[in-house]
Amino acid sequence: MSQSTEFATNSNPNDDYLPSNLSLPTYIPLHYSLGSNFNKILQSGSRGNDLTPQALKQHINLVNQYIDHIISNDSLDFNENILNNYLKTYKNLIISKIKLSQIEKLSNETILKQYISPNLNLNLTNLDEYHQSVNPSVEEFISSKENELISSNYQINQFIKSDKLYQLLRSLTFIMKNPEDPVPDEDNDDDDAIGISGGKVSLKDPITLNQFVEPVITSCNHTFEKSSIQQQMLTHRYGPFECPISGCDSVLNSNSFKIDKLMKARVKAFNKMEKNKDDDLDLVN
Numbered sequence: 001m002s003q004s005t006e007f008a009t010n011s012n013p014n015d016d017y018l019p020s021n022l023s024l025p026t027y028i029p030l031h032y033s034l035g036s037n038f039n040k041i042l043q044s045g046s047r048g049n050d051l052t053p054q055a056l057k058q059h060i061n062l063v064n065q066y067i068d069h070i071i072s073n074d075s076l077d078f079n080e081n082i083l084n085n086y087l088k089t090y091k092n093l094i095i096s097k098i099k100l101s102q103i104e105k106l107s108n109e110t111i112l113k114q115y116i117s118p119n120l121n122l123n124l125t126n127l128d129e130y131h132q133s134v135n136p137s138v139e140e141f142i143s144s145k146e147n148e149l150i151s152s153n154y155q156i157n158q159f160i161k162s163d164k165l166y167q168l169l170r171s172l173t174f175i176m177k178n179p180e181d182p183v184p185d186e187d188n189d190d191d192d193a194i195g196i197s198g199g200k201v202s203l204k205d206p207i208t209l210n211q212f213v214e215p216v217i218t219s220c221n222h223t224f225e226k227s228s229i230q231q232q233m234l235t236h237r238y239g240p241f242e243c244p245i246s247g248c249d250s251v252l253n254s255n256s257f258k259i260d261k262l263m264k265a266r267v268k269a270f271n272k273m274e275k276n277k278d279d280d281l282d283l284v285n
C-alpha cells in the first residue's frame with residue numbers, strides 16, 4: 001500500500017491505486033474505423049446475423065404443423081403443456097424481435113451518428129468541448145433508451161393482439177377447458193368477467209343445426225359447415241351470394257372461406273369432455 005500514499009487523498013479503499021483527481025471521460029468517441037463495426041452490431045438483425053428472425057420463422061412452422069396435424073387427425077387431441085410452451089416461446093421470440101428492431105432504429109439517432117463519426121477532429125484540447133456539445137451524453141442516451149425498451153410493453157401488446165397465430169394458440173389453450181365459451185380478451189384480468197359476458201359459442205352449423213365436422217369461417221367471421229356452404233354456392237351457381245346469417249350483409253364468393261381451426265378444436269375438446277363424462281358414468285354403473 002506504501003506506493004499509493006502520494007495519491008491517498010480519497011478515503012475509499014477501492015480507489016487506493018487511482019489518483020483522486022483523475023478525470024476519465026464519461027464516454028470516449030469510437031475511432032471512425034470502429035464505427036462501421038458498431039453499426040453492424042446495431043443492424044445485426046436485418047443483416048441476418050441475429051438468430052431471432054430465423055428462430056421465429058422455425059417456431060411458426062413448428063406451431064402450424066402441430067396445429068394442422070392435430071386438427072386433421074380425429075383420433076388426436078391437443079396437449080395442454082405443448083400448447084402452453086409454444087405460446088410462451090412464441091411470445092418471447094416476438095418480444096426479442098421487437099426489441100431487436102428498436103435497437104436497430106437507434107443507429108439512425110443523430111447522437112449515435114455523432115458518436116461514431118464526430119464532426120470535430122478530436123484531440124486532447126477539444127475533447128472537453130466535444131463532450132459538452134453532445135447532450136445528453138451517449139451514456140445517458142443509451143441508458144434512457146434501455147429503459148424505454150424494457151417498458152415498451154405497448155408495442156408488444158399491439159403486435160400480439162393483431163397476430164393471428166398468437167391469438168389462435170392462446171384461444172386453443174383456453175377452449176381446451178372451455179369449448180363453448182367465447183375467448184376472453186388478454187387485457188381482461190378479471191376472471192369473473194368471463195362468466196358475466198355470458199353467451200355460449202354454438203358448435204352447430206347455423207343452416208343444418210348439426211354439430212360441425214368440417215367448419216369453415218367466412219371473411220365476415222361467421223362459421224358454417226363446409227357442405228352447407230358448398231350447397232349455397234351450388235344454389236347460386238358459384239356466383240356471389242349474401243352471407244346466410246340474417247343481419248349480415250356481407251357478399252361472399254368461393255374465395256371467402258377458410259378452415260375454422262379454432263371451431264374444429266372446440267368440437268374436438270367438447271366431444272372429448274362428453275366422452276370423459278360418459279366414461280365416468282360407466283364407472284359408476
Ligand SMILES: [Zn+2]
Pocket residue numbers: 218220221222243244245248249250
Ligand atoms: Zn356473415
